[in-house]
Amino acid sequence: MAPPYKRLLEPVLVGDSQLQHRVAMSPMTRLRNHPDLEAPGDLNVLYYSQRSSNGGLIISEGTYPTPDSRGYIRMPGIWSPEQIKAWKRVTDAVHAKGGVIFCQLMPAGRISHSSLLPDGMLPVAPSAVKPSGLVHVKEGKVPYEVPRALELEEIPAEVDKVAASATRAIEAGFDGIELHSGNGYLMQQFLAKETNLRTDEYGGSVENRARFVLEVVDACVKAIGSHRVGIKLQQGVTFSGLVEPEDDSLDQLAYLGPELERRDLAYVCMSSLNYDPYYKFLGLDKPNFETDVFQFFRKHFKGTLMINGGIQPQKAEEYVEEGTCDLVCFAVLFIANANLPQLLAAGQELNMGGWTTSVWYSKDPMDDPKGYTDWPLVEAAL
Numbered sequence: 404m405a406p407p408y409k410r411l412l413e414p415v416l417v418g419d420s421q422l423q424h425r426v427a428m429s430p431m432t433r434l435r436n437h438p439d440l441e442a443p444g445d446l447n448v449l450y451y452s453q454r455s456s457n458g459g460l461i462i463s464e465g466t467y468p469t470p471d472s473r474g475y476i477r478m479p480g481i482w483s484p485e486q487i488k489a490w491k492r493v494t495d496a497v498h499a500k501g502g503v504i505f506c507q508l509m510p511a512g513r514i515s516h517s518s519l520l521p522d523g524m525l526p527v528a529p530s531a532v533k534p535s536g537l538v539h540v541k542e543g544k545v546p547y548e549v550p551r552a553l554e555l556e557e558i559p560a561e562v563d564k565v566a567a568s569a570t571r572a573i574e575a576g577f578d579g580i581e582l583h584s585g586n587g588y589l590m591q592q593f594l595a596k597e598t599n600l601r602t603d604e605y606g607g608s609v610e611n612r613a614r615f616v617l618e619v620v621d622a623c624v625k626a627i628g629s630h631r632v633g634i635k636l637q638q639g640v641t642f643s644g645l646v647e648p649e650d651d652s653l654d655q656l657a658y659l660g661p662e663l664e665r666r667d668l669a670y671v672c673m674s675s676l677n678y679d680p681y682y683k684f685l686g687l688d689k690p691n692f693e694t695d696v697f698q699f700f701r702k703h704f705k706g707t708l709m710i711n712g713g714i715q716p717q718k719a720e721e722y723v724e725e726g727t728c729d730l731v732c733f734a735v736l737f738i739a740n741a742n743l744p745q746l747l748a749a750g751q752e753l754n755m756g757g758w759t760t761s762v763w764y765s766k767d768p769m770d771d772p773k774g775y776t777d778w779p780l781v782e783a784a785l
């Protein structure tokens with residue numbers, strides 16, 4: 404019998420990294436980092452090592468570039484020498500298994516709180532638009548604040564901060580970085596109409612709202628080289644008041660596709676949250692998606708394309724086969740199936756325990772392996 408996954412298990416070149424298969428691990432914030440150092444410790448090293456495979460790509464959890472871009476407690480940073488040293492242990496562990504790891508850089512923008520930031524400063528954003536809902540701070544959950552709108556003259560420094568953290572990620576041994584331009588964080592706050600009310604060259608038209616994102620991409624390319632830079636775009640965010648898709652989301656993707664293609668990046672990840680369990684988890688109605696965003700984006704972007712979002716392995720195989728994408732990244736499936744690529748190669752049944760959403764983020768104590776590193780490991784060779 405032919406193996407169920409053939410194309411998914413073929414090699415692919417991503418930037419300068421030769422991968423042996425196309426089953427990547429999508430970034431997942433798990434909030435289990437050291438609360439003072441905000442850097443990975445032993446448990447996190449084990450977690451990433453378990454999920455490494457020879458020639459397999461892992462994208463790290465969202466990591467904040469500078470102290471003033473933090474979003475959550477126990478989210479890791481990549482700005483202090485101690486954090487670089489701590490991440491080096493993770494990247495060494497992944498490389499020891501022949502794996503490849505990119506660092507996801509995630510400036511949070513308005514999805515933060517003054518008590519999480521230096522000197523009680525307000526979170527910054529393209530415009531002073533308050534997110535709906537509650538933010539988790541040390542004392543529990545409190546309402547979000549109205550962020551401070553960035554002044555035009557401040558924007559170049561915001562761009563440079565991300566690029567400097569890309570350099571630090573390479574110093575920490577990462578093979579590249581992924582810019583988080585989804586999930587309603589700073590970069591998507593510039594892209595979305597709902598959160599970007601600016602009247603200068605960073606607001607208004609599709610092109611203007613994309614300007615910040617492309618400037619960050621260009622600065623990172625200048626800092627570490629285009630083949631080490633990836634970016635995650637996302638359609639379908641329903642998060643803290645940002646509801647996607649907006650009426651010109653597809654126009655925006657049609658604009659970003661060629662712009663990113665000519666920058667010759669390692670990859671673009673097109674992620675879609677067009678699937679039921681996600682909305683069930685949020686207790687929300689699913690917005691209306693009329694288009695297969697993966698096939699749509701492929702028409703506008705011919706570079707290395709990774710896709711993500713509620714994609715089951717069989718469907719992933721079909722997407723690769725039909726040329727819609729070059730590789731697929733999975734998040735929830737990697738929670739309880741640490742060696743997902745090997746399990747797919749062996750045709751093994753998958754553990755659906757990752758949909759037990761109570762294990763997604765840590766409770767105290769932070770070094771509790773429950774639901775994180777203690778899933779039974781089913782041996783399977785790739």
Ligand SMILES: Cc1cc2nc3c(=O)[nH]c(=O)nc-3n(C[C@H](O)[C@H](O)[C@H](O)COP(=O)(O)O)c2cc1C
Nearest residue numbers: 429430431432464465674712713714733734735763
């Ligand atoms: C617990 C959890 C944490 C996540 N954290 C991040 C994150 O830090 N950065 C990011 O880009 N996406 C994050 N995501 C979204 C995933 O990377 C992915 O886009 C989404 O889960 C859809 O993929 P899937 O259907 O394969 O799970 C997270 C998802 C989960 C379940």
